[in-house]
Amino acid sequence: MSPHGFSRTAEELNAARSEALRGAAVGAAKFGIATAFLGLCGTLFSPIYRSLTIQFKVYLQVSGMTLGGWIEADKRFRAWENMRVMEKRRLKALERDEGVWKEWEKLVEEEVTGKGNGGEKQTGVK
Template identity: 40%
Template sequence: MPPPSTVKNIAPPEHLTSLAVAGFASGALRFGTISLATHFLLNRRVPVYQNLTVQFKVFLQMSAMILGGCIFAERRVTDYNESVRRRNRALQRSQRAWSEEREIREMAEQRAQMETLKGEGGDS
């Protein structure tokens, strides 16, 4: 891999950003739901949590949602990158297979031509 100073075109594809945003929204919703349920449970049963300020409780909720969003966005981007790598490897394998098949056909054609030339040369 070339050093980072010589890498060009480092901007991600446009559809990758939408995948990351969808992953972030999904993770924020999931973690936010869990965080909200935890908030109601803690608010009823734990006196220490009840005495926290509203601002700190909001901070805790937002932290959970941001963490979940980041985790799920990263997962979506990683899955996409893996699928691209998998597809590229499959294309390379098929190209190798086709080139090998082409070589075998060319060799078979050359042998057939040689045999026909030998057959013509032996008859005269």
């Protein structure tokens, strides 16, 4: 869900999808290695695990990989979305600061040219 006032373009949606897919692949690989290690430990040390059918062992492996893919994809997408929101806020703040700076320059220019006090030029001596 995007924050109020933030719309997404097609490029942003494609970038978000790509980041989530990369996260899913990384998560599936990480959890796949972990579940493969657990499966190896189960094969070596557990008579119960050894008695399971190959289909159920594959199911356990794929379930672990799917869970890892979901977790990492969600984590990466949320990080990407937070980065985009922070970037847009930074750009808005920069635009706001530029407006304040231009206003300040205008006031200083008016002060230097003498337009700030009824058209009289300031001399610095009172």
